[in-house]
Amino acid sequence: MATHDSYDAIIAGAGHNGLTAACYLAKAGLRVLVVEKNDWIGGAAVSRSLHDGWTYSSCSYVCSLLRREIVRDLDLPRFGLQVIPYEGGATFTADGDYFAYHSDHDALRREIARHEPRDVDAYDRFSRTVLRQCRFIRPFLLRNAPDPTSLNVRDLQELLFLVKRAHGLGARELAETMRFWTMSIGDFLDEHFHSPLIKAHLAGSGIIGTGLGVYSPGTAYVLLHHYMGDVDGAIGAWGFARGGMGAISKALGDCLAEAGGVIRTGAGVDRFLVDDGRVKGVALDNGDVFFAPVVASNMDVKRTFLTHTDRDQLPADFTRAVERFKIRGSSAKLNIALDAMPSFPAAPPDAAFLRGDLHASTSLEELERAYDDWKEGHWSKTPYFDMLIPSQIDPTMAPPGKHMMTVFVQYAPYDLEKDGVRSGQNWDDAARKALADCVFDKIEQACPDIRQHIVHAEVRTPLDIEREVGLTEGNIFQGELTFDQLLFNRPVPGWANYATPIEGMYLVGSSAHPGGGVMAAPGANAAREILRRGARRSAKAA
Amino acid sequence: MERFDAIVIGAGHNGLSAAAALGARGKRVCVLERSSQVGGMAADGRLAHLVYNLSESEKRRLGLNLSAINTISLARDVAHVAIRGGAAEFADGRAHPNAAAYAQLHARLVRFAGVLAHLAEAPPPGFEGGLTSLEGLREIARLGKVGLGLKRLGKAEMREFLRVILSNAFDVILDEIPDGPLAGALAADAVRGAWAGPRSPGTVFSLMYRLGQGGEVFRPVGGMTAVAAAYAEAACRAGCDVRTDAPVARVMVENDRAAGVELADGTKIAASAVLSSAGPLQTMLLAGVGHFDVEAARRARTMRAKGSAAKLNLTLSARPAFNGLNEAQHAARLLVAPSAAEVERAFNPAKYGELPKAPVLEMVLDGARLSVIAGHVPTEPQGGWTKAARDRLASIVIDTIEPHAPGLAALVTNVEVLTPADIAEMTGAPGGHWHHAEMGLDQVLTLRPIAGNARYRLAVHGLYLCGASAHPGGDVTGLPGRNSAAQLLADGVL
Known part of the structure; x- marks a missing residue:
């Protein structure tokens, strides 16, 4: 028999943002229900065992952006969350050399000098600029984005905060900030560095997850988006969640359970129930119906309104704006079980940088060409990858002596071109295998024996990510991080404050400000907004 | 030594515009032009061939006679689209399905x-x-x-x-x-x-x-020469002394103040203000880069100005005929830009220093002369702009037009290819860039041409930028020049 229960708030989707919002609401005393279509929670922050003995962080794979304020608020370490920083990284060249990124500043300077003495001081200048921009932007992450067209007191306050911060920079810094936000990572790096290899190594963060090339204006901001996190206060550092990214979701889930929230997995939202412009609840695809005065969607804005909401409940211009919202699939993912640590002949024995992020794209031109291929609906023959072997640091990921490797691939189109037709449906097994082969060929530039060690490999195309996680086109940020979709424009102008035209209905996912990454800021901000708008525990709720 | 209130380096339309604005305020101004003609890119129709965003007041002030023309975007299937401002229809007069949108x-x-x-x-x-x-x-x-x-x-x-x-x-x-x-x-x-x-x-x-x-x-009726002439006349009417074949070798600086210029032949002319139509880096070099702080010089050096447009002037033995266009329609601005996707694709090769495969073209037919702007050529192709590279570009462009105007290739008697390198050489535009500096969001308004120098003035007192690299930017608008003069006067330099 179908269930019909009432709650104070229902969250559709148990991604990390949905869980975060649920935790805040439950801790505020609301009776919260989280519904999830998969049999597990976490959305794109999951640890899954697809091959016996190995654990994959099958979507997102490293951690840095998770806001420490939220970790503290929800006391996540008490629920088992442990983030282990990793140090360094490297880009391997075709001629058997490498550029190693060391977190030790002196070691890094020596390594840069080995490639290009002129770039040593340039790096310090570069990192100072990036750090300054991070400091500027971080306070905005946990605030609402001001609506510049509104004269409402809160928006004016937020706007004033922004103006004050901007004014505090001084004229010179303000100009620098405006420039940084609008330029391309390629131009920015060209201004600082001489070595193509060093530029290529640093450029990756500007393109990961986006449908832009290294020379597209706005990619410097994307770099910032990847740098503004921290691990234990070290800004820009990245780390592994012990036990995989699912550990974050698990901690959030346990926190929610302790606060009295309920999670139901295995049945997703079929329809948001709306009556006369007001949300009533959700109808699930298994027939269950749940009621609540507050319903928040962790799905992206397109999925929420174009697929699961009756169109006639929405203003036409809003629907139009949602249709125009750009969510472009641009990345794929390989998760690999290895029977041993593959060899990296170029690297010194036991090099610490092998425990970091590894790449094999050696020039900005190579990266830009990869983007050109993507625009035409192809994956690049020389793809950019961000590859890590977390089992070197986190023994829970693979059996002793064996290893787990995660390979993020940029650019893989969602609408793959085949015989002149571009469609997500073109991602069949043959295409999936061809993509994997292409990536392995490129990985061989770094570790030639990779293929011999593969025990199991999972290839996740943008279509697979869309199907499993529910991210439209498999876009990892729930929407492109371009200027026209950031701050007060995210997800659509006029609706940047998590509320929607349907009363009582909210967005808590990364489609909302400040955007994607395992940051939890949209979820926390949305919960704050929901509570501010007067959501409270009702006496008659079940 | 001859003495003026202000010297303007470069008699491009912006230089002339700045001079006219100062002259109108009673200042004695001398305009020094390196080449033998005034007008810069608008000089003789070899480069710019159309006017887009010149304001009404500016047109009136200059007494310019401009006629608005149609744009015809050529289609491979001859379903050309005729555009006039916001109105679009098929060139054969049929209604366009997307006209309203x-x-x-x-x-x-x-x-x-x-x-x-x-x-x-x-x-x-x-x-x-x-x-x-x-x-x-x-x-x-x-x-x-x-x-x-x-x-x-x-x-x-x-x-x-x-x-x-x-x-x-x-x-x-x-x-x-x-x-x-x-x-x-x-x-x-x-x-x-x-x-x-x-x-x-x-x-x-x-x-x-x-x-x-x-x-x-x-x-412009009378071609771009008429525009150049109108600007020159406005400057002369305002009492400015416009001299051609007068290349400036350096800007004289005394006590961090502009003191005048020295010409290539050694002649010195004194003035307490110098306005330069050149880019910020070129201007700093003229004054001696030692007068500027390292940061400003670095910004000037890294200003984005990669020329991407080439100009081809095709001399034809007879008027060509374009498929699907009547006699009158040949006077329109003709575009080869089959789709937005192809415009994007056309840019790809330029990024890697390669010649375009299917360039986007803007053409104006003037009797038996076809004036063509080819978009997205590399600033400097791999191997440089050799004769072979120029010839290849010419044949690529002709091959691109040929399907729309069958027989064109046979009519071509001469092709003048002006690459970004040539444009830089002819006009002094940084990088041969059509707008002197990229009009990206990181280089407009307060950030144009470079952060810290947006108000036309450079660190040397009395030295100003007045060319298209300064705010608001490129095209024939006269505004960078006019604004620069206004800023100079507001700063109380003169």
Whole structure:
């Protein structure tokens, strides 16, 4: 028999943002229900065992952006969350050399000098600029984005905060900030560095997850988006969640359970129930119906309104704006079980940088060409990858002596071109295998024996990510991080404050400000907004 | 030593515009031009061939006779689209299915461009003096006016403005109309002369810049020479002394103040203000880079100015005939920009120093002379602009036109190929860039041409920029020159 229960708030989707919002609401005393279509929670922050003995962080794979304020608020370490920083990284060249990124500043300077003495001081200048921009932007992450067209007191306050911060920079810094936000990572790096290899190594963060090339204006901001996190206060550092990214979701889930929230997995939202412009609840695809005065969607804005909401409940211009919202699939993912640590002949024995992020794209031109291929609906023959072997640091990921490797691939189109037709449906097994082969060929530039060690490999195309996680086109940020979709424009102008035209209905996912990454800021901000708008525990709720 | 109040280096239209503005205020001005003709890119029709966003008041002031012309975006299947401002139809007179959507998009962009046009009419907003100073308050008032203009659009439109201004032309166009020659024409206008494809964020801004005066395209009666002449005449009427064949070798600086210039032949001319039509780096080099702080020099060096447009002048033995166009339609601006996707694709090879495979073209037919701007050529191709590279570019361009005008190749008697390198050489434009400096969001308004020097003045007292690299930017508008003169006077230099 179908269930019909009432709650104070229902969250559709148990991604990390949905869980975060649920935790805040439950801790505020609301009776919260989280519904999830998969049999597990976490959305794109999951640890899954697809091959016996190995654990994959099958979507997102490293951690840095998770806001420490939220970790503290929800006391996540008490629920088992442990983030282990990793140090360094490297880009391997075709001629058997490498550029190693060391977190030790002196070691890094020596390594840069080995490639290009002129770039040593340039790096310090570069990192100072990036750090300054991070400091500027971080306070905005946990605030609402001001609506510049509104004269409402809160928006004016937020706007004033922004103006004050901007004014505090001084004229010179303000100009620098405006420039940084609008330029391309390629131009920015060209201004600082001489070595193509060093530029290529640093450029990756500007393109990961986006449908832009290294020379597209706005990619410097994307770099910032990847740098503004921290691990234990070290800004820009990245780390592994012990036990995989699912550990974050698990901690959030346990926190929610302790606060009295309920999670139901295995049945997703079929329809948001709306009556006369007001949300009533959700109808699930298994027939269950749940009621609540507050319903928040962790799905992206397109999925929420174009697929699961009756169109006639929405203003036409809003629907139009949602249709125009750009969510472009641009990345794929390989998760690999290895029977041993593959060899990296170029690297010194036991090099610490092998425990970091590894790449094999050696020039900005190579990266830009990869983007050109993507625009035409192809994956690049020389793809950019961000590859890590977390089992070197986190023994829970693979059996002793064996290893787990995660390979993020940029650019893989969602609408793959085949015989002149571009469609997500073109991602069949043959295409999936061809993509994997292409990536392995490129990985061989770094570790030639990779293929011999593969025990199991999972290839996740943008279509697979869309199907499993529910991210439209498999876009990892729930929407492109371009200027026209950031701050007060995210997800659509006029609706940047998590509320929607349907009363009582909210967005808590990364489609909302400040955007994607395992940051939890949209979820926390949305919960704050929901509570501010007067959501409270009702006496008659079940 | 001869003495003037101000010297203007370069008699391009902006240099002349600056000179005229100073002359009109009773200043004694000398304009020094390196080449033997005035007008810069507008000099003789070898480079620029059309006028886009010259303001009405400027047209009246110059007494220019401009006629608005149609744009015809050529289609492979001969379903050419004739465009006039916001109106679009098929060239054979049939109604275009996307005409209404196009009209709406065009009207909206023109409306938005109108809000920005206020900003172009004066030096860019800036807060050098701090928000609380008198200057700061004046700036707030000015921005307030722009804000008011925005408010007048209404809330929904204002939101739309704030979204699209930062967006890319490709998405904004294709959100409204399906891809094809009509979308291609808009996409091509967004990136003409730019080192960017329509998918690059910020290209809506450059499109709006073009549409600042209503979005019509004008062909000057008498050719671009008439425009150059009108500017020169305005300068002369204002009492300016315009000298050609007078290359400036250096700007004389005394006690960090501009003192005049020295010509290549050693002649020295004194003045307490020097305005330069050249780019910031070239100007700093003329004055001696030691007068500027390292940071400013570094910014000038890294200013983005990669020329991406080549100009080809084809001399023909007879008038060519384009498929599907009647006699009168041959006088239109003809575009080869089959779709926005192809405009984007056309940019790809330039990024890697390769010649274009299917370039985007803008053509004007003048009797038996076909004037062609080929978009997205590399600033410097691999191996340089050798004769072979030029010949290849010429044949690529002719091959691109040939399907639309069968028999054209046989009519060509001479091709003049002007690459970005040539344009830099002929006009001094940094990098041979059509707009002297890329019109990206990181190089417009307060950031143009470089952060810290947006108000035309450089660190040497009395030394100003007055060319297209300065705010508001390229095209024949006369505004950088006029604004620069206004700023110089406001600063009390003279």
